[in-house]
Amino acid sequence: MTQNIMIVGVGGQGTLLASKLLGRLFLEKGYDVKVSEVHGMSQRGGSVVTYVRYGEKVYSPVIDKGQADFIISFEALEAARYVEFLKQGGILVTNTQQINPMPVITGAAQYPEDIIGKLGKLNIKLEAFDALAIAKQAGSTKAVNLALLGKLSHHFDFTEQQWLDAIAASVPEKFLEMNKKAFLMGKNA
């Protein structure tokens, strides 16, 4: 059975690293894997989405509405934007951080109030936490991705060592300890 994971956020938040890391883990486990990224214009502060799919044989490079088993969201508004891609009962792991999009900054639109509360009323499993605060504690605001993966890691049967090995293979040596720390703190959050 193919499993579908979406990683959503704001361009520049490090969503690509998270998908690369997951792709590597699933391939090592012997699955067929597809990881779809978006490059180019939307990376400039726009809404970005990455699709990770694994199973016996994976065809579609993308995940459609109502098909995702998991969504990892780097930002609250993006969680709200993509939540309809979750299956009934699917799991949403989201950062509670809010980043105003330009229409909100210019006053053309309002940032919805209490997104997390509203998401909690849907027929999904919601795991919301302040991944930015954890990343800061771990040493860098750029480690939000590892904090989120830490939280997600409970839902997969990889050992902690397998996760840490995948992190080691995906991040530069000098940021390794900080990223590992963010992962473990996210896991225990």
Add this chain to the structure above:
Amino acid sequence: MKKLMLGNEAFARGLYEAGCCFVSSYPGTPSTEITEFAAKYPEIYAEWAPNEKVAMEAAFGASLAGKRSFCGMKHVGMNVAADPLFTISYTGVNAGMVIAVADDPGMHSSQNEQDSRHYAIAAKIPMLEPSDSAEALEFTKLAYELSEKFDTPVIMKMCTRIAHCQSAVELTDRTELPVKPYEKNVDKYIMMPGMARRRHPIVEQRTKDLSLWAETCSINRVESGCDTSMGIITSSSSYEYVKEVCGDRFPVLKLGMVNPLPVKLIQDFAAKVQKVVVVEELDGIIESHCNSIGVKVTGKELFSNMGEFSPNLVAQKLGLPFNTGECLDEPIPGRPPVMCAGCPHRGLYYTLKKNNITVLGDIGCYTLGATAPLKATDSTICMGASISGLHGFNKAGAAGGLKTAAVIGDSTFMHSGVTGLINVAYNESASTVIILDNSTTGMTGHQQNPTTGFNLKGDPCAKIDLEALCRAIGIKRVRVVDPYDIKACDEAIKEETSCDEPSVIISRRPCALLKTVKHPGPISVDQSKCIGCTACMKIGCPAISIVEKKAVIDATQCTGCTVCSQLCRMGAIGKKEA
């Protein structure tokens, strides 16, 4: 061992394994990474050319010299390279030559969604279309074999979902090939009318031969299905969506070669099913072919010729069930891409807007200056069109006192802005051209270009002197401003747009995202001084928000460029006192 690779990375691996020696390309999403990954192999010479036409001609030259060559581009890049493309179809090749063109259905990062298959048909060149990374690798190697066997360049068509999707590939070793000796052959390589007339029938015969090859080649394959009430003909990402939602239920004819298309293979496939549906993104090219060979199909009647497909869309159109999800019961504000915090274009755009200049724009990150709140530009067409368009706009003389300017990035200026500027100088229009020199090719992810002083491999090389180039063209008024300095920008724009001769302003400041750029660090708003006038909001910086009627700067985004502080009449924005 299996390895996850982007379609573009697998393509580059295919170049490597096939013994390709020469790569010349111009960056363009979603094609860029093919060339970047190819450059990592020491056995391959790889370069960024100033534009796609130069790249394709260089790749042809390398093929002529006897080495397997490659050039890559996005779909609109092929418009630029169309001139050599149509004629190297006639000459054929010496060593194999492969061209990549990457389409962008849905326009994730493009100004149109043209279907590049039309080029293969019009130029009478074979085109292969992989549908995952493993095929991108294998088809690239096959493309070289076809190129040499049939004496033709071969186009490999990618699209966003294949180019930027990682899937598993198996790697093999590189095959080193001997150089094919170059032999002078004027009948083959000099396309004067007399020779070209003799080459054209050879091209037509080649297409017939390739059509026969298409009937039996392994990359056009029939996958059986138990339910013959429908048969599906498809290729590329559409194939993946079809298999996702149908599994093995219906027979599928998967086409790996989309030009020329087989005849008998399609007729035989159609004869075994009750009806045939063609699933193809963008134009109905396979559908038209089916109609022309007497096979009745349903295609664009069901599937749009606009945008990307998806699994749910294919399921819905084929009458199959699909899931939907639950969403919040309120509008979700959009999050369009924006110019980054610290972007050097911002200060200049603010000044253009403030001076009410009509601005003809161009292609790059700075295209984003068209969006709110800056709304600084009036047109965007294609690479270089800002300068040539401005010349026509001004020459037409209908502007009625409007102040005008063109804005173009350094890489885009090298690509096809120079010729437009030559026209401005030669035919003397009082045009003001602003070169946004941020020392990189920004939008496609920071590639080097002839103005940066470094080549694709990162080695130092000749660096174009933009000021000297503009003067050599015949522009007497050339000046440089720092776009972080609003007052200097304002003076330059006022003076140059008011004078009655051609002028160039070089707005020079490296891209804020370049790793080599050191930022002074975030500045902040003194809440006791801020009166909430929102003057700082006019520049559309993503780091600034209004919270409880006062401006707040997000320290995680702010680079300390100080453009906002120059707009604050209360002196409320600055470096926090230590």
